[in-house]
Amino acid sequence: MAAAAERLREQGAVLRLSEADAAAHAELERAPEDETMIINMGPQHPSTHGVLRLMLELQGETVLRCKPVIGYLHTGMEWTGEELTYLQGPTNVTRMDYASPLFNELVFSMCVEKLLGIEVPPRAVWIRMLMTELNRIASHLLFLATNGMDLGAVSMMLYGWREREEVLRFFQTVTGLRMNHNYIRPGGVAADLPSGWRDGVLRLLEMIPPRLEEYDTLMTGQPIWRERLQGVGVITAEECLALGVTGPILRSTGYAWDLRRDMPYLAYDEVDFDVVVGTFGDSFDRYAIRLNEIRESIRIVHQVLDRMPGGDYRIQDKKVTPPPRARIDESMEALIHHFKIFTEGFKVPEGEAYAAVESPRGELGCYIVSDGSSRPYRMHIRAPSFYNIQALPHLMHGGLVADAVAVISSVDPIMGEVDR
């Protein structure tokens, strides 16, 4: 373990230069034989998944060192989280990881529920599982699409977007929006599933598996695809753990760590699924893991469909839950109650709590300090991409600059989450 940390330190993969130093470095007159150059990749490079800038130190076409430069989004969501009430919180955090917004809402709500000491009704738990697993499918489809695009497989890109759109269309029927739903809230979910939701899910479950077979035919056995990905961006399990890297990158090294199975939340201990692991820790394994995780998610969604319990979709606690819409028309108390909840919010006992879920990119955590008021005193999000990006210099070390795109793509960072 300590050996991995030692190796990471001595490898010198990370370029430790400030912008000013790099500019000076670039202007230096250097002898042609020891010529290294620093070039910037991004922040507007089409394959940096948003605004990520990489300072690459190159010798010829070999990447010697690399430094990811982040912070271009200026969202300040942790700060904004302290200005909003707990009820408004999901609206804020859902915008962080725009490829899997429901996970952000889920982890925030779970953290608030921990502080409140409440337990959501079973139907809400299973609705949350249904929605987040579908969201995982959508997120991994987006990964397949962008991974294909980054490597020049344009048809894969079109297919990935097409299938993801179908999932988002189902989200629209449930939450009203394709993205940034604000659907999972402290105390349950915002609304019950609409009538006909079962048919919608079944349609997805029928449509996606054969398409996955098509992707397999298109990509997995294809020699160009394999040559671009196999053995590119290799990392070991020890290095992943030392860097705090989780999710498919950690699992690609053969380390079976999945919070859904290892530290179950919601009702994941009641459903049957496998944790997909790789062997070599290279980009191809990361691609294959995400492809197969879609299949596992489909398995989970099938079980959720069979076992969806009835009952309330949110907790019946007057402190947290606004009254039903129909009551507002007939009761003055209900109107006042509604007004108070939406203007003042609800108070949360003093304390601090941490909740974590397995998002498509790894462990997504939320840490909230409450001072007893209706706003979080401090809200911190442990974003998986923020930690995963630290692996980039080590993944790229000694590789070709042409492979840099494949490596970034296989990490699947979401910059909204990194810059929070």
Added chain:
Amino acid sequence: MAEESEQALTAEQAEQLEHPTEPATLYGMPVTTAFGDQVLHVDRSRYLDLVRALHDDGFVVCVDLTAADYLTHPGRSDLPAGVVPERFEVIVNLLDPRRRRRIRVRCQVPADDPVLPSLWDLYPGTEAPEREVFDLFGITFDGHPDLTRILMPEDWIGHPLRKDYESGRIPVQFKGAPSNR
């Protein structure tokens, strides 16, 4: 009879409240339980030793490192006796994947000397989060290889997540330009 058992129960509960069954110390540090998680409270001088002991005990992943500024909430009640509250607090979240347990370390950092030893030697993954804490709270980490701003521009002044940081406007180009509406 019923009354008696009820009384016995409340006495037991009172006993439970006064002397929780949780050990009062762990790794020689005062420990509290916060909503199911164990939290260790450590002072600055023993911070690195404690984290090293935890690391050697199997907590090989530093899941998260962050800080909080308690400037406007100084009287927090979840600190055990003997821990002096300071303005800043660094929170380290450790994970032991083999035994599937988590532990949290909270370290008080005074406002007049906001310095902590860096955990980078133990966990290279704290490179970015320590930079983030430095950037947003102004807490410096001794021994960090590259303690520069990470989210804010390099020439930014001030630390935005501090509670006394003026949240306001920065001049925006063309903001006052006349619109044709």
